[in-house]
Amino acid sequence: MTGLIREIRFLASDRAALLWLGIALLVACMSVFLGLREIAAQRAELNELIEIDRTEREVVDALYQDWGEVAYYTFHLTWDSPSDFAFAALGQRDTSPWKHHIRALALEGQIYETDAENPDFALIGRFDFAFAANLLAPLLLILLLHDLRSAERTAGRYEWLSATAASRGSPWFARAVLRVGALALCLIVPLWAGGLPGGAGASTLVAASLVVVLHIAFWWGVCALVDRFGWSSPVNLTALVGAWLALAVIVPAAIRISVEAAVPLPDGGDILLTQREAVNDAWDLPKSATMDPFVERHPEWADYTEISQSFEWKWYYAFQQVGDQTVEPLSRAYREGRIGRDRLAGRLAWLSPPALAERALQAIAGTNMAASLAYEQRVRDYHAALRTYYYPRLFRDEAVSDASIGQRPEFHAMGD
Amino acid sequence: MNRIFAIAREESRLWLRSRLAQCTLLIFALLLAAVSISTSLRMSEEHRERSEQQALAEETFLSQPDRHPHRMVHYGHYVFRPPPPLAMIDPGVDAVTGQSIFLEGHRQNTAMFADARASADLGGFEGLTAALVYQLFVPLLLIAIGHGVFIREREENTLAPLLAQGVTGIQLYAGKWMALAGVALALLLPLAMVSAAAIVRGETLLASLGVIGLYAIYLFVWCGLILLVSARVRSRALSLGVLALFWLASALIVPRMAVESASATMPAPGKLETDLRMQAELREVGDGHYAGAPQFLQLQANLLALYDVERVEDLPVNFRGVVAEAAEADLTEVMNRFAEERMDLEARQARFAESFGWLSPVVAVSAGSRALSGTDLATHHRFLREAEDVRFDFIQGLNRVHVEQLDYIDDMNRSVDAESERRTRMSAENWNVLDGFSFQPAAADERLARAGAPLAMLFAWFLLVTAGGIHAARRMQP
Structure with a gap:
């Protein structure tokens, strides 16, 4: 529990992370x-x-x-x-x-x-909202997660943090969960706030929220995968944006061309x-x-x-x-x-x-x-x-x- | 000057040695080549297909048998809009407007069968074109390789020795700019090749050069911005963050905000609503099929007085034809008024959205690109107007045949007497009142003028980021 509070404090002091989360919230509300x-x-x-x-x-x-x-x-x-x-x-x-x-x-x-x-x-x-959740949110998640470990590595705190942690990887996991969760909330709360008074049923909103969460979870997985290579932050970011470009733009375009041909x-x-x-x-x-x-x-x-x-x-x-x-x-x-x-x-x-x-x-x-x-x-x-x-x-x-x-x-x- | 070249050379050599830069460059080169080729092939296929359909439609109309001219008014005709040569780069609104219109009497139809309605929906970017890759994604590549051009010198502690050797900040800036702009120009190669191909297909040199120039300025804006951020910021992470934020806002958020603001400040009623509101006015004009309708009594009286006869039967012209002709003219005036109002509103919406180019170079370049390629809203409107001219001309041509060649008595009796009916069938030679239609984009200088505002915006962006970058470079300290 104290660990979580510490991480929340850490997130609250990370101005870049707050900026990306703020953008997510703004975009979702809009x-x-x-x-x-x-x-x-x-x-x-x-x-x-x-x-x-x-x-x-x-x-x-x-x-x-x-x-x-x-x-x-x-x-x-x-x-x-x-x-x-x-x-x-x-x-x-x-x-x-x-x-x-x-x-x-x-x-x-x-x-x-x-x-x-x-x-x-x-x-x-x-x-x-679909545009915000499906195209923008993955990019914001990438920006939130790409330097989680690599920034600490650059700052020279990585070994120290890892050594003092109760189990290997746990501070990183808690930190990532917190950011992913915060991003999901930034999207889902405006959706519910707009949807419920607008008459959309709770079951509909639950289903839509599930889609959003699963989609974000997928991108978390991609970020975690890239993170394992231990590259520097800029390389991580380039690779992740490349993955976004491939999955959100190039693959759909290729699917469309093949569907039209087939x-x-x-x-x-x-x-x-x-x-x-x-x-x-x-x-x-x-x-x-x-x-x-x-x-x-x-x-x-x-x-x-x-x-x-x-x-x-x-x-x-x-x-x-x-x-x-x-x-x-x-x-x-x-x-x-x-x-x-x-x-x-x-x-x-x-x-x-x-x-x-x-x-x-x-x-x-x-x-x-x-x-x-x-x-x-x-x-x-x-x-x-x-x-x-x-x-x-x-x-x-x-x-x-x-x-x-x-x-x-x-x-x-x-x-x- | 030699120093600037040396710096540029050194920077390029570093990129060529970096595996990351190599990979991203290679991937983008492949992507650009693939998308350019596929967009070009698709558009030239469309061009061939629609030109053939246009020829076929004209042939079918002219080969109709002898019949009552009003039957031809309802038989109608089709016009097609073949994509202009530069649509190989930017197909523009082509996919969302529909490319053919059915022309018939008493009605103005909309363009039907837009591709977008029959294609798979996959989230927004599935209709990838060469233009879109240049507008949205090439900047990402430039950011990936260029975000650290100055920061690297600091990290590797080479900035201080360089400055100590007497290299000025401006020389450093110029060298880095040349290196990055060189990458941008190299990436423009596929675009230049497609533009050259467009010239072969009949595009003017001016328009093709205009497109290349437009995209060059646009990419230079990004180069300048990247250098500016890289010179001002001390860490790669921050530089990437700032540039990513700018890209996110200008490529994804502002264009859609422009659309939303334009539709909120200038709401346009749908065509259906306009049509319904038009109905009452159209009823006042009267139905040209019924020569006895009260709206045409005045016309009848005027004609009788003009020819100094007592009865409609004694007129030297076919009164039913006269009514059809007059009603079509009045009707068209009403329809055109509503259509012009609608097009004017759409054009104002588009201009309003375009003004967001002051906030985002992406909005500016996409508007300029569509205008120069001849695939913008204005071109679509021109197509609608030209189609309407064709419609009105052949309908009134047919009505003229009705007025001058068709006997009134036969016309009245054709429903009950087979012999009269036979005599109302006019010779098929009359169908040549139909003019051939071949839609051409506006002249190159006119398109260039339309792209003037977006070009001015890009130029302002260019000056702003370059001046900022030079200012930052002059004050650069190790």
Whole structure:
């Protein structure tokens, strides 16, 4: 116990160590604050959008008397609300879409629209907790630990300290534990302080803290390993920063290149091109070329496929659907390719602890690729529900009524 | 002068003898070579692919069969942005913006399918480019080998004899500077080679030299800073600590703080929100598909008066086409106004973030590098504007065909009468209203002008650290 108090006193008098710990605390606090602000801004924007979307739809509902026109002019907002822990790892919300405005036309032409922020920002990246904990914290730990023994050696106290210690290595161990523990606290305390009032559950925070602690423990191991060689402080530091560079930068870059080579993805542009050709060609083709594949998918409308005029709304929506059907193989390949890339990257991320920790935090925050794909699926499901709602009204040529419009499905974000 | 060279030579010889310096230099040389080659290959592949896609898109549009011109308005067209030659060094915003836009009537679409959305997410640095290695990691190497240049002389007790021999502090500084700057210049070799390759691919000499010069000044800023700290501080540990702190702040923390501050001081509404707010204004313009809509009554009256006829059917032009043309023009004006507002806000955000270059040379060099390479936000905006020009031109060209060549009566009856419908199909020769599109980066002097502010920041940094270093060296005592 007296040993611990002595070490705390020692740490308190080590100005360099206090500086690094102070930076860790500052960076963690800032990242939590900025993350919370970003999520609050996203929530506010969503609330505003939901409100505008509702009033806009009320205006449109009153304008049209034909189901074809109603379906053509009515847009529906879909969105993915951020989780209560999303502030800590903004992840895919930076580059992937989390809100759409869709209508009952061909979905493939709409679902890849991205409402992205300033590209300069996406390029540099956001200052979230995951960045502080996964990229900055290892560097700060390296700066804290690299001269633990070597500084004493330089100062000529090493032999004396080792000889007077109860067991060999114990003063160094206590000193290291104290620094590692202090750094972990500098990160985790702001996380809890920001997360708990923000509504993130304790179990979520425990899981995230565990990720942070394990990641820091890994880097402690690396520092301890380098320490064994007995090099001087500058050599230690160079080697450790080199290790950081390798594990946090070069390995992830290499993983990305190999993942992209191993899992090819159909060109996104081809999906749009194919879809456009299919939808536009339908105008010049005999009506049966549209209605036959449509009925294959929707046999319940087989008796209503008689198209007598050169333009009828039900035929128009049928070829929108057939357009989606035509690109289905490509669209599925694009989706599966992204899942495949994400899975492979997840396995290879074991080669890079910072990448692994980032992915773990994103998974906890619900901001990873899987969450983004799940949102895309919810949009697809909702679009399918819209079609199911409009088809009977279009094919049976029903009259537009407020009561009927009232039955239209509404989009519900998960957890709402 | 000879003394300065002798000092520089001696310093370099020491580095070449040190195993640590050898190892780090070798590793960095390999890293730079590998990243430069892979970035170059990827970008030239992209260039080839997108140029081909552009040619194919134009061919497809022109080979469409005879049909109603408004069908072609909805059929639409694609434009692609091939990366400029210097993207081989700095691909810039290319990966996050998407490179193709679908152009159609009545709408302005965004660029879709950005690489970043389909790539593996591995923590932030996975999209490593040659530019990023130079901006973020080469300074680490310079710190590793240069942090002790003056301190070593003290440790080995060679500083006092040197000064006693009449070597001035400034000569010492100049010699050390030359040695360290020599390493920096040697590390610029891969960059210079890629820049030369860019000239072969059509880049101007001015822009290529600009990029090399920009990175040279940037690395000199780090050399000066390292010498300054090494001259002021008495222990290697402290020197490394100070330099590590500076690197941490300027390479990792300040750039992201710049982003956060810019988005906090100038919040930009998302495109979806802007689009929704635009809806009401667009409804006022009216739907150009419905010539009978109340918004076009005035237009109808004007036309009837102009041609002195009673009925729309008697007009020498197709009234539906006239409405489509007028509505597209009004609509585009509204859309352009919103788009310009948005681009203006984004540009102001970018400038605000760029001003953090006064705090961090990394922010300055990355902004300058994107501007010179033609891969910055301004270039993306230019692409959006040029794409919009192409869109408006061919849509209005098609509407012109609708106005002048298509009979109004046939147009009215085409949904119910097959013969009328056949006559509304215009000859495919009309599709050549579409102009070829080939996106070029801005002229080299324009890009150089855009890089002016970041260059000025780097120059100020350079002067500051060099003056500080010389001052410290003059007062140097053993």
